[in-house]
Each structure stands twice: as C-alpha cells, then as structure tokens.
Amino acid sequence: MAHIPKVQQTWTVVRQGHPSKALVLNDNVPVPADLESGDVLVKVQAAALNPIGYKLMAFLPNLFAARPFTSENDLSGIIVSSASPDFTPGDRVFGFVDVPLQWKTRQGSLGHYVRMPASRLAPLPSNVSSTQAAGFTMAGLTAYQSLIHQAKLEEGQCIFVNGGSSSVGAFAIQIAKAKGCKVYASASGKNEEFVRGLGADEFVDYTATSLHTHFTKIPPSPKFHIILDAVGVIDPSLYTHSPAYLAPGGIFLSTGPNPTASWRGAKDLVTTVVEAFLRPIWLGGTPRKYEICKVWGIREDLYALRDLIEEGKVKPVVDSVFAFEDTLKAYERLMSNRAKGKVVIRVEPDAE
Structure with missing residues (x-):
C-alpha cells in the first residue's frame, strides 16, 4: 500500500x-x-x-x-x-x-x-x-455537453466554432467531426494549420475581417445549425447578425462574455446581456436562441468523452x-x- x-x-x-x-x-x-x-x-x-x-x-x-x-x-x-x-x-x-x-x-x-x-x-x-x-475534463465536457445536450447535435449538421485554437474550441471541432458534421472554425491566421489539423473543413481568419460581416457576405450553405463561441466575445454583433447565417431553430452558444476591465468592456457586457436575454423579438430582438455553455459532472458524459479519446477520434x-x-x-x-x-x-x- x-x-x-x-x-x-x-x-x-x-x-x-x-x-x-x-x-x-x-x-x-x-x-x-x-x-x-x-x-x-x-x-x-x-x-x-x-x-x-x-x-x-x-x-x-x-x-x-x-x-x-x-x-x-x-x-x-x-x-x-x-x-x-x-x-x-x-x-x-x-x-x-x-x-x-x-x-x-x-x-x-x-x-x-x-x-x-x-x-x-x-x-x-x-x-x-x-x-x-x-x-x-472541463474543456472537453463543456464542448461535449454544449453540443450534445444543449444544441442536440446531429450527424450532417453544419456548425461554426469561434475560437478554434482555444481549449473548448479544439474539443468542439473534434467532437463535431466525430459525429459526422461539417465544421467551420475561426482563429488568427497563424493558427490556421493548427485548426485545420483538428479537422475543421473551413477556416476564417478573424483578424482579417469581422466574422459577422464575412458570414453575411458569404453565408454557409446550408446555414449553420450551431454557433459555438468558445472565446466569449463581448461584442454582440456575431449574435445579433446571426439570422443571416444561423438557421431558424439554430442555437448560439457562448462560453460566457469575457469583458475587459474598462468602461467599454462594461458597456459591451450590458449590451450583450440585453440583446441575448432581455430584448424580445417583437421589440427588435434577435430571433435566434442564445445560451451560455454549461458543464455538469455527469459520469456517462465523462465516459463518453473517454471513449472518443480511446478510439482516437478526440486527441x-x-x-x-x-x-x-x-x-x-x-x-x-x-x-x-x-x-x-x-x-x-x-x-x-x-x-x-
């Protein structure tokens, strides 16, 4: 002993x-x-x-x-x-x-x-x-439970992962590919090879253009079923413009707005909260569901994640x-x- x-x-x-x-x-x-x-x-x-x-x-x-x-x-x-x-x-x-x-x-x-x-x-x-x-565990379960339980991920769907080089983003890309989905992902241009190596089918450099502008001009076909913001962007634009590229009935998931310690950061946080949770559709609110990613200590999910790792589908x-x-x-x-x-x-x- x-x-x-x-x-x-x-x-x-x-x-x-x-x-x-x-x-x-x-x-x-x-x-x-x-x-x-x-x-x-x-x-x-x-x-x-x-x-x-x-x-x-x-x-x-x-x-x-x-x-x-x-x-x-x-x-x-x-x-x-x-x-x-x-x-x-x-x-x-x-x-x-x-x-x-x-x-x-x-x-x-x-x-x-x-x-x-x-x-x-x-x-x-x-x-x-x-x-x-x-x-x-924490990043893997966040990605797994957000996609499987909150977004009800299905084979053949099209999803966008904002922050594909982040921990949650890296797991989300791999889990979505393991489930048979088409994956778009964003990161800085220097991380394109890394993100594509995780399995991303399409890549967008967020430093070259604003994401909502890019997808409004060049929407995916079909539109995204799920957007997973894995970096917690504080600017609500990706969400408020999402009807142009997120399908009706689709869901916008966020790991949580990550404000800077400034008046601008506080203002953007308030704006995001209002747009995501408080403004009704009939007053101009965004007609797409917004949820914060959740993580639960569910044994079956932890073992499901382990199986994906053991099978080499998640690295x-x-x-x-x-x-x-x-x-x-x-x-x-x-x-x-x-x-x-x-x-x-x-x-x-x-x-x-």
Missing part, C-alpha cells in the same frame, strides 16, 4: 486578485484521511489550468468565495485509497473537481492529493499520458507543460491568450 503523508503542498487561493497576488504555495495542507462512501483519494500526477480559475480569482470578492481553497479543477492521477466499487488503489484516472465541490471541500487539483467522488473520474485511456489527460491538445513550482508562470501563459490548447502543470516531477 502506498504511503500517504499527513500534510501536502498546494497552491492555495487566499484572496481576490491576479494569480500572482491571490495564490500562495502552502506547505502544510492536511491530506484527507477519511473517505465517505463513493469517494476516492487521488494522488495527482498532473493538473491543468482553466480560464475560470483566474477569472474567479480576479472578479469574485472574498465575501462570495469559500477562500482559502486549493486552486484549479482538472487533473489526472492514481487512486491511492478507495471507498467506491468503481476504482481500486493503483488505477490511473482523469477527471475534475467541479467548482461547487471545490468550494464545499476546499480542495482542488493544484495539490498532491485530493479526495473526491468517483463519479467525477474515468479510467485513463491507454493511448494518452498523464500530462495529456490532465486537461481533458489531446497540450500547449505547454510547467513544473509545479512554476505555476505562476503557467498562469501568465494562459492569460496571454496565445496558448493553443491546454496549459498543464506537472505535479509529480516524474509524471509522463
């Missing part, structure tokens, strides 16, 4: 602010000793960063956040103790600690051990490494891998908006 220490080292969120101010490396965090029925204790091999992590650090006051808690959600690891029939010690797994669970237990993936429900984990596919698998997209002690540098990489795929932290130095 593996030796389990009493304390561990974690990156802990202690205050509101930029990761360099909000995070501290804590050397004295207790390792959970008791498991409830259905729980497992995971020795983390690798973790991955998600934009929601630094956004919540920056924007959510301490009054509304359960600080202090261990940062981040996605992980891969090895079961070292189990109170679940699904796993036994030694099993290699990947999964995530969802945000509500993180706030409740104060645990996250940027530590060496985490206690969590077995339902948030799946067996590691045989064709990927721990560092590759660490970033699958890992890792931008970079950082050592555990260099986590703040990893956040800088993620926040640069230049990462193509996941930014991963190697928690165990010898993790593959």
